[in-house]
Amino acid sequence: MPDPYYITTAIHYPNGKPHIGHAYETIAADVIARFQRLRGREVRFQTGTDEHGLKMAQKARDLGQTPRDLANEMSGHFRTLFDVLNISYDRFIRTTDADHHRASQAIWQAMEAKGDLYLDRYEGWYSIRDEAYYDEKELTTGEGGEKLSPQGTPVEWTEEETWFFRLSKYQEPLLELLNTPGFLEPESRRNEMLAFVSCGLNDLSVSRTSFDWGVKVPGPDGHVMYVWVDALTNYITGLGYPDGGEMWDKFWPASLHLIGKDIVRFHTVYWPAFLMSADIALPQKVFGHGFLLNRGMKESKSLGNVTDPMELVDRFGVDSLRYFLMAEVPFGKDGSYSAEALVNKVNAELANSFGNLAQRTLSMVFKNMEGVLEQFAPATDDAALLSRVKQACSEAFPREFEALNFSVGIEAWLRAVYACNQYVDEQAPWGLKKTDPERMKVVLQTLIMAIRDLAIAIQPVVPDKAAAVLDQLGIPADGRDYAALADNDWFARLAGVGHTIAAPKPVFPRLDLPADEAA
Incomplete structure (x- = not known):
């Protein structure tokens, strides 16, 4: 132990x-x-x-x-x-x-x-x-x-x-x-x-x-x-x-x-x-x-730039704030923040990248496979993606977090997210539905496996949002710790009991910033 x-x-x-x-x-x-x-x-x-x-x-x-x-x-x-x-x-x-x-x-x-x-x-x-x-x-x-x-x-x-x-x-x-x-x-x-x-x-x-x-x-x-x-x-x-x-x-x-x-x-x-x-x-x-600096300046009541964190939570959500603070600032150094920087980072990395990846994958599984997971054998390209995601989630991310290098660990995780999105663009599962439906199933289920690993890894940073993704995937509560990343049989177990993906709900909606607050 x-x-x-x-x-x-x-x-x-x-x-x-x-x-x-x-x-x-x-x-x-x-x-x-x-x-x-x-x-x-x-x-x-x-x-x-x-x-x-x-x-x-x-x-x-x-x-x-x-x-x-x-x-x-x-x-x-x-x-x-x-x-x-x-x-x-x-x-x-x-x-x-x-x-x-x-x-x-x-x-x-x-x-x-x-x-x-x-x-x-x-x-x-x-x-x-x-x-x-x-x-x-x-x-x-x-x-x-x-x-x-x-x-x-x-x-x-x-x-x-x-x-x-x-x-x-x-x-x-x-x-x-x-x-x-x-x-x-x-x-x-x-x-x-x-x-x-x-x-x-x-x-x-x-x-x-x-x-x-x-x-x-x-x-x-x-x-x-x-x-x-x-x-x-x-x-x-x-x-x-x-x-x-x-x-x-x-x-x-x-x-x-x-x-x-x-x-x-x-x-x-x-x-x-x-x-x-x-x-x-x-x-x-x-x-x-x-220290955290407000647009590069130390906060001060006399300057009128003191930030109430409850206000940020009300406007942008808890996990958005948590993600921004851990991803944006190299831990140990001073860092700067602003509302527009938070909105831009969260939209680009969580909403547009990881959130969109999960949403469109789960939607395609629901619509094109009736949500039913099946046993499958990954081809070379699929195995390469899964290996890259596994390396990021099981090696790079925990190594950097153990050293308190949060922004570096999140960057390694994000590169794996980008690799998944590139894989989607290259494989174009929406086209495979007509030309090769069996290949489409392999692609979509490869993505399901990758999203599960990505969601497990990022839990310390965005616990509620990661849990929502894992819930939609059907991952049991006792299969979400880091030891589960080494479990290669989890997908087969889900498919074996006929697990079905329901119609997904967006987990990472885009944030809005009023025009008068933009830099």
Whole structure:
């Protein structure tokens, strides 16, 4: 049996409604989870919301709400979006959950028992928006002379009593970890973190006394944990830490933490150091993906270009959005999107290519063969097409998806779709109906076999649409995983029981874009 697979997204900060970036990361994680399930692995998939910290407390105050009421409201928006996006998570965790407070206090006590926490006074720069501390040497100067973080966010000078974590103690183990092949990808992120750690690590302030919206530090001194100690701990909370048990034994260490490139430091420097201190095994891989840009520009409320993913779903459909985001952007790099780019890509590749292939093939089988499948022997051209489709679906596509090269894997799949359409044009089954009806049956049934493999392969990306194609083909629910791609007898079994193709319904309708939105 293949090893179990545990994947997490970053938990999302709900000081506002979710935007397209939240949808992008969570869709990508869902695609990976579905892909691994189809490969036969038992998968645990966790996402959720990170609800503590000064930023949430200030936002709630500005709105005249309590932090908990704001957290409840905004976390609900994220959960609703992820359900609409067909995200197959196993747990939606909230850092306000009782078991999470208990887990966070347990890892704190483990670090304290190791001698890695001490009380002192912090004086330095803090970004409320990033919930991050920065050294003077990391700051830049804004147009008005104000000091800014590396992310371009305002920083303010902070002085207060705080608990410190002995991050400096873990510099050499962290360098060794970052030099471990495969731990942090893509390579550009690894190089950034190697440079950061190589310059020397200061001990990290890990508690606050200036506000109380957070996990309480064990003890009577009135501290709450630095939000990132609490946030990162969610990954082990969801598996039963500190009690252990079956889920913990099965799924930890995590197979993959999928995160945005702006929080790589927290996940590959701070988090491993906390785990080393608490004597907990380290995650196997962290991947820092790029940002989605709106027509090449970062989204901003002041520019009025913030995209509501629910709006995109309402207009274009869930699977259209999922396909575009995975096919359009090389994963790990920044990418750009727009409504017209989505419409053009989905129409060209799903509606006109794969959708049209399935629709016209099934229609011809229904009309010209009364929908009845028969045993047949593929000729040389037919076998060549099936071999090409099998190579794309069983080798190229899974190889690239395993490496998180989604756009490359989809391109390999799409080339197989194009090969099928070329085969249709060359064989012209509509003409064979009159000149050689037996050959027509062979051609159409060859296409049925190819479409089945193509639909099985693309399921992680467009689960509902792929399922609709497989339903129309009559493929049973237990014959849709990737092991089924090696089953060469499935067609004979269907034909042997007299399976009949019904009149098909279009699965991939063309999308429309209002004229005033076209570029």
